[in-house]
Amino acid sequence: MEPIHALSSGLPPSGVAVVRISGDGAFEIVRKLVASQGLPAPRAAGLRRLAHPVSGQLLDKALVITFPGPHSFTGEDVVELHCHGSVAVVAGVQQALADLGSRPAEPGEFTRRAFESGRLDLTQAEALSDLIAAETESQRDQALAQAGGRLRMLAETWRSELVSIAAELEAGLDFSDEADVADGLAASTRARDTLADLGTRIASALATAPVGERVRNGLTIAITGPPNVGKSSLINRLARRDVAIVTPVAGTTRDVIEVHLDLAGRPATLLDTAGLRDTDDPVEAEGIARARARAASADLVLDLGPGGNVVNRIDESGEAAGEQGGRLFLSALTGDGLDALETWLSAWAARQIPSGEPPVVTNARQRALVGYALSAVREAAEEPDPVLAAEGVRAASVALGRLTGQIDPEEILGAIFSRFCIGK
Amino acid sequence: MTPIDVIVVGAGHAGCEAACAAARLGAHVALVTFSKDNIGQMSCNPAIGGLGKGHLVREVDAMDGIMGRAADQAGIQFRLLNRSRGPAVQGPRAQADRRLYARGVRDLVAQTGVSVVEAEVTDLIVEGGKCRGVETSVGPIRGAAVVLTSGTFLGGILHIGEEQTAGGRVGELGASRLSDRLRALSLPIGRLKTGTPPRLDARTIDWAGLEIQPGDSEPSFFSSLTIMTSTPQVDCYITRTTQATHDVIRSAIHRSPMYAGRIEGVGPRYCPSVEDKVMRFGDRDGHQIFLEPEGLNDRLIYPNGISTSLPRDVQEALVRTIPGLDQAQIVQHGYAVEYDHVDPRALDSTLQLKALPGLWLAGQINGTTGYEEAAAQGLVAGLNAAGARWVPDRTSSYIGVMVDDLVTHGVSEPYRMFTSRAEFRLRLRADNSDLRLTGTGLDLGCVGHERASVFRGRSAEVARLSRELKETQLPASSLPTVRSDGATRTLWEWARFPGVDWNMLQAARPQLEAAPDVVETVLTDARYAVYVERQDSDVARLRRDDSVIVPRGTDFAGIPGLSNEMAERLLKAQPETLGQASRVRGISPAALTALLAWLRRQQDVAA
Missing domain, CATH: 3.50.50.60 (FAD/NAD(P)-binding domain)
Known part of the structure; x- marks a missing residue:
């Protein structure tokens, strides 16, 4: 396929920026950038000067790695350029690639090509995007489990059970008039029992969905309280500590401050809506309304108001730092009590996302399909009419097939891959 | 000419x-x-x-x-x-x-x-x-x-x-x-x-004591142009094989062309010969046989259930072990055809x-x-x-x-x-x-005038009755024997409820009127409506994939991203559409997507 390129690492400025090129002629294009130095051997890093082939201008000194297809991520010829992470360098390299006939990749296009070349199944493709976005331990575990095909294997087991149930039911329908067929009523009773049991197992996998999605999307903690109780000071204080992860994330409005935390391996986002103000601008008002809604649906609220669960300014009141009676006493100014807050938050996060087996169902698409399969299975288990019970079994297998992309390639492509960030 | x-x-x-x-x-x-x-x-x-x-x-x-x-x-x-x-x-x-x-x-x-x-x-x-x-x-x-x-x-x-x-x-x-x-x-x-069973002479069968299988009192016809039966109606009878039958078959099984290895063709699993039934399900005490007349003035009886290719003498012996057939004469022996x-x-x-x-x-x-x-x-x-x-x-x-x-x-x-x-x-x-x-x-253009007019009449009636059911509201109180939440519903919705039938609806809304065949179709539509609507997206998807043409002579091996195994399966199946390709056994979603991507590129190139 035509060559595409994109920045595959985080936004510059950063230590290193990885630009990836994939497609027919990817090697030729990079060969023109390195001119007489030549490409390094496949899958071996080589330091090369990159120069624009027309102007001759030096772009960067970079590590070049080639991955010949089909044994590459996309299944095509792939080159990675590990450049210096400056905005100017990355822009210059990308421009030179475009001048040489490559085009900027669309969101998720690399993964889409990997999927199309048979390198990934659908749950694995989804997991990969999660793995790339993983910031904490639990997110990584979960993404790795998915990438290993955990949900796929479960779905395939369920599906093969449904096939044998369908066979029992159908035998009673298609051979009811012929001699020597197993008793239809006994068959459908047996089918109903098996369905009920299968329903229980699907339900327990589905029950991991809230945790799975919490892992995937992170826990949300909102800081509330009247003006001037020290909300911003607390956020700033937390942001400078080890638990905080510095990620450039645009909030719903520029007035919401977000800090990503790693609480004992669990991802969390701390929201401060302090900057929200009343406005006449309808667009901004909508943004503010959404931010407030997000804070309102937070998994945890740290309330700095009177009688709230966090008591600030103990440097003024002289109260003792630490947890007492379910309230946390601290000073954002001096940092007193911050350790206790972290411990407390970590314990809370561990309750929300228990460790152990990583969740099976981890995103909304999977939850919808597993949920559909579950309700079809439960309906079938209750349905006295064997024709309609069989229809429920069929619908459930179709949904499970679609989970791993077995039924319909077309529909899911756009929906899944548009969620990927460029170059991932 | x-x-x-x-x-x-x-x-x-x-x-x-x-x-x-x-x-x-x-x-x-x-x-x-x-x-x-x-x-x-x-x-x-x-x-x-x-x-x-x-x-x-x-x-x-x-x-x-x-x-x-x-x-x-x-x-x-x-x-x-x-x-x-x-x-x-x-x-x-x-x-x-x-x-x-x-x-x-x-x-x-x-x-x-x-x-x-x-x-x-x-x-x-x-x-x-x-x-x-x-x-x-x-x-x-x-x-x-x-x-x-x-x-x-x-x-x-x-x-x-x-x-x-x-x-x-x-x-x-x-x-x-x-x-x-x-x-x-x-x-x-x-x-x-x-295979086919031996045909028996009806006059040599002892019918007394055999179970009767009568026809329906209201016949269901195959043709929508048929309004009544053209001939007198008859009964069928049911008998069974016995342990003695199974013993005869077992002792002669080496003479069966199937078991002696003289037949290489594959027979249908759902219509096994009687020797297959006995050899595979020998623990059963008997297998049902339907005695079906070949015609009104025909002395031949077709014993449905004992298809066999055993030698003639074995066929005669096994038939006589079956209740009612102990004196039966075989008019034409059963045989297998490859x-x-x-x-x-x-x-x-x-x-x-x-x-x-x-x-x-x-x-x-x-x-x-x-x-x-x-x-x-x-x-x-x-x-x-x-x-x-x-x-x-x-x-x-x-x-x-x-x-x-x-x-x-x-x-x-x-x-x-x-x-x-x-x-x-x-x-x-x-x-x-x-x-x-x-x-x-x-x-x-393959439908004649008579059917065309019957069809137009019936489809108009079905449409009319469906509309009336969807437009007519009925409170739960009018259907006291039906378990419900007490809400008012359209007749179309009520038709889904267990126990609701046409007589009930007509009793509640006496102006309803339609021929029985129209009532049957419309009530069944109403009953299945929820399930059928749920399938609509599956139907649309299938029709969409079936509309994507895979050109004849496509070189599957040359499609990037298709593994050799997938290309071989497709080559063997020669699908005409993407939908058909998706139904080829063992074809992975990745292979389908690769095929679709390739087809799109061919279109782009052509356009």
Whole structure:
């Protein structure tokens, strides 16, 4: 396929920026950038000067790695350029690639090509995007489990059970008039029992969905309280500590401050809506309304108001730092009590996302399909009419097939891959 | 003689249906058969229809075909199977008088204007890579299209015990020269087996004490043009094999051609010979046998359930161990027949041979079994051979399910229709076959005036009653015996509730009025509506994928991202559409996506 390129690492400025090129002629294009130095051997890093082939201008000194297809991520010829992470360098390299006939990749296009070349199944493709976005331990575990095909294997087991149930039911329908067929009523009773049991197992996998999605999307903690109780000071204080992860994330409005935390391996986002103000601008008002809604649906609220669960300014009141009676006493100014807050938050996060087996169902698409399969299975288990019970079994297998992309390639492509960030 | 457009070889169920379908479109049709006496012969059991099969007959009838009408005229016992289950899986079945059925078919063939030629077809005429006619024992017949429906006559071998005879049906010649010709085309050919039971003399059966199986008091007909039975109605009887029967079979099993290894063809799992039943399910104390009369004035009885190819003396001994048959005389012994069939993956979705345009194949030659399956294929082949383009699809007919199954998957045993093959069976019902297909038939021009007017009347009535049910509200208090939440609902919604029937609705809203067949269709629609709507997106997806064409001769091995295994599977299946490719067994989603991506690029290049 035509060559595409994109920045595959985080936004510059950063230590290193990885630009990836994939497609027919990817090697030729990079060969023109390195001119007489030549490409390094496949899958071996080589330091090369990159120069624009027309102007001759030096772009960067970079590590070049080639991955010949089909044994590459996309299944095509792939080159990675590990450049210096400056905005100017990355822009210059990308421009030179475009001048040489490559085009900027669309969101998720690399993964889409990997999927199309048979390198990934659908749950694995989804997991990969999660793995790339993983910031904490639990997110990584979960993404790795998915990438290993955990949900796929479960779905395939369920599906093969449904096939044998369908066979029992159908035998009673298609051979009811012929001699020597197993008793239809006994068959459908047996089918109903098996369905009920299968329903229980699907339900327990589905029950991991809230945790799975919490892992995937992170826990949300909102800081509330009247003006001037020290909300911003607390956020700033937390942001400078080890638990905080510095990620450039645009909030719903520029007035919401977000800090990503790693609480004992669990991802969390701390929201401060302090900057929200009343406005006449309808667009901004909508943004503010959404931010407030997000804070309102937070998994945890740290309330700095009177009688709230966090008591600030103990440097003024002289109260003792630490947890007492379910309230946390601290000073954002001096940092007193911050350790206790972290411990407390970590314990809370561990309750929300228990460790152990990583969740099976981890995103909304999977939850919808597993949920559909579950309700079809439960309906079938209750349905006295064997024709309609069989229809429920069929619908459930179709949904499970679609989970791993077995039924319909077309529909899911756009929906899944548009969620990927460029170059991932 | 007027120039011929379509030549149909073989006058069985596929051939007669093909000839009449082509003729209804205005084609000049020559129907070539060994003997006029063979037209419409039922070579196995004297019955038409059944589960899945009854649906096929109703669909053939909806396209104005002949099988349903002939079966109704010849019907001596009508039963709606699965009456106690949902309407989607109910299938009409009839015992047919063998002679009346053949006469009915002969009359309908003659009325449709088909010319019958008595001859043996010896070869095909091939010109410029196309089939342009046939060589026969009475000289060449040329035409634009040939439909070959040679049944089990290709390389047919009959087995009775140690005896082997060439032929497709007992007492007739096999068409081995034609078989050689097809083999020379290097088509993929497979070998299958089927069998038939010994026929008994009714006068030697002791009927007293046997269980009676009566027909329905209200017969369900195959044709929407039939309003009443044409003949007196009769009963069937039921008996069983005994331990003594099983002992006879076990002690003679080494003389069975199947068990002695003289038969290489694969038989149908769902229609095993009695020796198979005993050897595989020997622990059962007995297997049911239906004693079916072959006709009103016919002394032959067809014992349905003891198909066998054991030697004649063993057949006689085993029959006499069965209650009621201890004095029974065998008039004609049971036998197994092995025959060649063409792998239907060599056909396109109109049943035309991909390797030889102009030649269509229908019926048992494609690896199917059953009169109904044959007739339905004859309909498809006949219409397309006469120039209509009709590719029935899985979402609107059992015929579409069968054709798609055949050309996509091929066969590993004789293919028989079942309702479970149709994933959209809630909408593919015997009662609504006309609503699904007759409109298409009218567009194609294969539906006559009489059916057209019956169809228009009925579809208007169905639409009217559906509308009235959807517009009429009824409070729960009017249906005191129905368990509900007490809300007011439309009659359409109430129809879904267990226990609600037409009488109840009519009692609550006496102005409702409709013919029973209209009521049945509309209430069933209402009952299944929720499920059918849920399937709508599946139906749309299937239709969309079936509209993406995979060009003939696509080099699958050259598609980037397709593994060798996937490319091989696709090469073997030769799918015509993306939808068909998706139904090829073992094809992964990644392979499909690669195929789709490649097809899109070809389009982009072309555009």
